[in-house]
Amino acid sequence: MEDKAKLSVEAEHGDKATVLIVTGRVDGSSVGILESAVQEQINAGNKTLVFDFTDLSYISSAGLRALLIAARLTQKEGGRALFCALAEHIAEIFEISGFNEILDIRTTRTDALGAV
Amino acid sequence: MGKSPTQVLVVDDEEDLELLVRQKFRRRIRDGDLKFLFAHNGKEALEVLEEHPDVYLVLSDINMPVMDGLTLLSQLADGEQDIQAVIVSAYGDMKNIRTAMNRGAFDFLTKPIDFNDLEATIEKGLKHVQALQSALETRDRLVAVKQELDMARDVQMSLQPKEIPDSETHDIKAVILPAREVGGDLYDFFHIDESRIALVIADVSGKGVPAALFTTVTRALLRVTSSKDYSTPAECLTRVNELLCESNPSCIFITLFFGVLDLRNGELHYSNAGHNPPRLLLADSQVEIVPKTKNIVLGIQPGHTYNNDQIQLKPGDTLFLYTDGITEAENLQDEEFTESRLDEKLTGLAGASAERVATEIVDAVQEFVGDAPQSDDITCVVARFRPGPS
Numbered sequence: 001m002e003d004k005a006k007l008s009v010e011a012e013h014g015d016k017a018t019v020l021i022v023t024g025r026v027d028g029s030s031v032g033i034l035e036s037a038v039q040e041q042i043n044a045g046n047k048t049l050v051f052d053f054t055d056l057s058y059i060s061s062a063g064l065r066a067l068l069i070a071a072r073l074t075q076k077e078g079g080r081a082l083f084c085a086l087a088e089h090i091a092e093i094f095e096i097s098g099f100n101e102i103l104d105i106r107t108t109r110t111d112a113l114g115a116v
Numbered sequence: 117m118g119k120s121p122t123q124v125l126v127v128d129d130e131e132d133l134e135l136l137v138r139q140k141f142r143r144r145i146r147d148g149d150l151k152f153l154f155a156h157n158g159k160e161a162l163e164v165l166e167e168h169p170d171v172y173l174v175l176s177d178i179n180m181p182v183m184d185g186l187t188l189l190s191q192l193a194d195g196e197q198d199i200q201a202v203i204v205s206a207y208g209d210m211k212n213i214r215t216a217m218n219r220g221a222f223d224f225l226t227k228p229i230d231f232n233d234l235e236a237t238i239e240k241g242l243k244h245v246q247a248l249q250s251a252l253e254t255r256d257r258l259v260a261v262k263q264e265l266d267m268a269r270d271v272q273m274s275l276q277p278k279e280i281p282d283s284e285t286h287d288i289k290a291v292i293l294p295a296r297e298v299g300g301d302l303y304d305f306f307h308i309d310e311s312r313i314a315l316v317i318a319d320v321s322g323k324g325v326p327a328a329l330f331t332t333v334t335r336a337l338l339r340v341t342s343s344k345d346y347s348t349p350a351e352c353l354t355r356v357n358e359l360l361c362e363s364n365p366s367c368i369f370i371t372l373f374f375g376v377l378d379l380r381n382g383e384l385h386y387s388n389a390g391h392n393p394p395r396l397l398l399a400d401s402q403v404e405i406v407p408k409t410k411n412i413v414l415g416i417q418p419g420h421t422y423n424n425d426q427i428q429l430k431p432g433d434t435l436f437l438y439t440d441g442i443t444e445a446e447n448l449q450d451e452e453f454t455e456s457r458l459d460e461k462l463t464g465l466a467g468a469s470a471e472r473v474a475t476e477i478v479d480a481v482q483e484f485v486g487d488a489p490q491s492d493d494i495t496c497v498v499a500r501f502r503p504g505p506s
Contacts, residue, residue, distance in 0.1 A: 028323065028491070061321035061371065068367050068416060097371060097390035098412025 006030055009037035011046075016116045017082075018046040019109065023055040026063030034063065038070045047079025050112045054085040064099055071103055080104065084112040121151040122242055123168060127161040127176040127188065128154075133204065133229070137175075140231055158183025162191060165199065172245040174201045175225075175238070178212050186212065189219040198248055200241055204229065265325070269294065272328050275335065277304050282469075285379040286313065287503055289470040291478050293441075293494040297323045301439045301493035302331040302370075306339065308346050311380050317437040317497050318372035318391065321413075330368050334360065334414065338374065349374040350387035350422040353414065357389070361418035369415040373437055382429035382501050387422050389414045392440055395459065397473070399432030401466030403459045406435070431502035434473060436462060441492035445481050448488045453481055470498040 007030035012019040018041050026034055041049055049070065059067075071081040084106040086094065094100040106112040126137055134154050144150040153168060155161040157180040165171055174192065178185035185203060192199050203216040207226040216224060222244060223237055273294060280288050290303050300323055304316040316338060320327045337359050341352045353374055360370070373394055375386035386406070390413035396404040409425045429435065438458070445453040461480050465473045474496055481494055 061319065061369070064413075065321040065367055065369060068369070072367065096392065096408060098410075098417075099390075101412050102417055 007033050009034055011037070011041060013046070014113065017048040017050045017113060019050045019052055019113075021052045021055070025058040026056065026066070027058065027060040028062045031060075031062045031066050034066050035069070038066070038073065042073055042077060047074050047077035048116050049074055049079070049081045050109065050116070051081065051083045052085050052109050053083060053087070053090055054109075056087065056090055059090060059093060061097075064093070064097060067099070067103060080116070082106055082112040082115060084109050120170075121145075121148050122173075123151045123153060123171045124238060124242075125153045125155060125161060125164055125168075125171050125174045127156070127158065127174060127180070127185065128204070129156045129177065129180040133175075133177065136229060136231075136234070140234065157181055158185060158188030158191070161188055165195075165197070169197065172197070172199055172249070173238070173241045174199055175204060176201055177204045178209075178216070186215055186219060189216055189221055193220045198252075200245055200248075202237055202241055265297075268325055268328055269297075272332060275332060277306055280305060280307070280313065282503075284504070285502055286377070286499060287470045288313070288315075288497070288499045289474040290497040291474045291495070293478060293482075293490065295323075295441070295490050295493050300327060300331070301441060301495040302335055302372075303437070303495055303497045304335055304338070305497060305499070308342060308376055311378060313377050313379065313499070314342055314349075315375045315377060315435065315437060315497055315499055316372065317394075317439060317495065318370050319439045319441075319493075319495075320370045321368055326366065326368060330360075330370060330415070334370055334372070338372075342374075342376075348387070348424050349376055349385055350409075350411075350424040353387045353389050353411075353422040354420070357414045357420055357422065358418060360415040364415050367416060369413040371413050375435070375437070377429070377435070377499060377501065379501075382431070382433070384427050384429055384435065385424060386426070387411060387424050389422060392438065392443070394438065395436040395462055396427065396429070397434040397436055397462050397466055399430060399466060401463050403462050429501040431504060432467060432500070434466075434468075434470065434498060434500040436473065436477075437497040437499075438477075439493060439495045441494040442477065442481055442496060444492065445485050445494060446488055446491070447485050453484050457484070469503065470500045473500075474498045 007024040007026055010021045074081045082104045085108060126133055137152055141150055153164050155164050159182045176185040176188055189201055192201055200222040203221045203224045205212050205226060213224050222241055225237055288305055302318040306314050308314050320331050337356045341355045371391040372389045373391040375384050377384050388409040389411050393408050394406045396406055409423050411422050412420055443453055443455050443458055461477055
């Protein structure tokens, strides 16, 4: 086993948005880490979230569901969620599942921050 | 009415322990908090315990006629009831005390008995008994929950389609290896009418009972919408999606491939709601990917209109539907089976029966995985068009 902590989420607070840097694998066993990171930001009043997926290596359907819930939660608070820097194989998962149609996806973090 | 008193059995052939207990605990006996039963040797003690199965704590002397305390201990240890025993022995009688402890006594008291020590030991014994009881109850509850979950899985697994008999126009086979937890994958096949067969494979996000319910509902909705006024796969998915979205607060979704194979001409009409694209294994052993439909998963976007697609099967071509439990199956080195291994294995199976394709692919996945635990359902549906005379 290489790394027990296979998922980490780090927050960077900016003027207009909080960037969540997601590193590692999001699957059924690690999705709770992502969910609580999102909840923590929303509880702290940070309702505009940019997910930076540069170092996201894998996302399962349980992970996609967590993103969908993040998008709904931020919207409910009057904010929004954007997703950026998807590696090719991650982009493919978004495309097959059709999540690229329902989530706000941007090429780079700069693009995402420019859009908020 | 208060709760019934906790009962303790005192076993001694001499009167002094009984008198001591009756006097020392008279207030608690009067208050209905504690109740003492008495026996004068091991044999009597066993008879009393048989009559009173709710006694879990025994205080016993060692030297007694008929049956001594050490023999009683052994009998208690062999019995089905979990009874805790406190042994009373002469001061300094380490040999018997050791024997008693080795035979499972919970604690010991030495004569002459000190009142406070007696009370503290009985309190400790009762606490221990209560802890054991509540652990047992918790275990029983867990066993019951697990049985219900197992039942849920059995029900889910029993909802598999009836086999469609092989014919000259088709042979169809599905295999599902469920992971330990109830949930995940769904497959189905059924006749739309005499000449068309519906083929379904799906994977729900998450596991457990909510996921299992979601797949079961989806299967039923799909069967209903495609049996009544069937027009196209996409039309069915649009309707099923609408119904699923109506009440789905927890954002569960399902990826689903729905294909309808026309046995007269080999046309496959399909709509793919976000599921891994199936494979088409050509009679000449090439493997093609069934082109993706631009659609989204079912259950989260009300009002979405699903799109249709169509491909042509030639005689001997085989359609292979699967879930990511196959391609993402991991071995002990954390390597995945991957699509390329799947395609490679499929290539070698051109012309084989649906049953052989299904069995060999699943066998290959299991062989690859080895002793690694199975974390996801492994499911495939295989349909061969006009296999020709075998």
